[in-house]
Amino acid sequence: MQDEYRTVARAGVHETEINRSRFLCALAPAATEQEAQEFIAAVRKEHADATHNCWAYVIGADASVQKASDDGEPGGTAGVPMLQMLLRRDMRYVVAVVTRYYGGVKLGAGGLIRAYGGAVGEALDEVGTLTRRRFRLATVTVDHQRAGKIQNDLRATGREVRGVRYDEAVTIEIGLPDADVDAFRGWLADVTAGSAGFELGGEAYGDA
DSSP states (O other): SSSSSEEEEEEEEEEEETEEEEEEEEEEESSSHHHHHHHHHHHHHHHHSSSEEEEEESTTTOEEEEEOOOOTSSSSHHHHHHHHHHHHHHSEEEEEEEEOOSSOOOHHHHHHHHHHHHHHHHHHHHHEEEEEEEEEEEEEEEHHHHHHHHHHHHHHOEEEEEEEEEESSSSEEEEGGGGGHHHHHHHHHHHTOOOOOOEEEEEEEEEE
């Protein structure tokens, strides 16, 4: 698994005009290929009267799924430059649709490549990106007496508390960077006099 990846902070649209053609780049986070396809379909529906709705998406922290479409523009002048811009910016789990309303002036192949790639780059700057980092899920089990203090200590040291369950004991779910696991285990034993349970789970990604 990748240690971290970048994605868009939110969905958003950025518009630019080149030689009287309007280029609207819509960006959105997409956890799966299906989400990306649904977003593309929604933009196509919204801009059904546009000259072209070209798209590209990258799914997977390791960019395992990469797809693009020129949607009627000359081959390789729209979808591919859009995809290349996403990859150049190390973007993952993201979908981009550039809608073009033709303004009457032909841009030529080089002009189209610059326009479509540039529209994605400008939209990324406008919408903003964030880094998500890999961490281990872990479960801490403590008695009710210590639970409040442990939760406060976790938050005070910047640990991400992902969930708390109250049964006979209190179960606190947290996220830890791999490198911190051993140190955390030692800290937990110290502050609970060895009475807390600690169990490592799977891996996930969270905001860095």
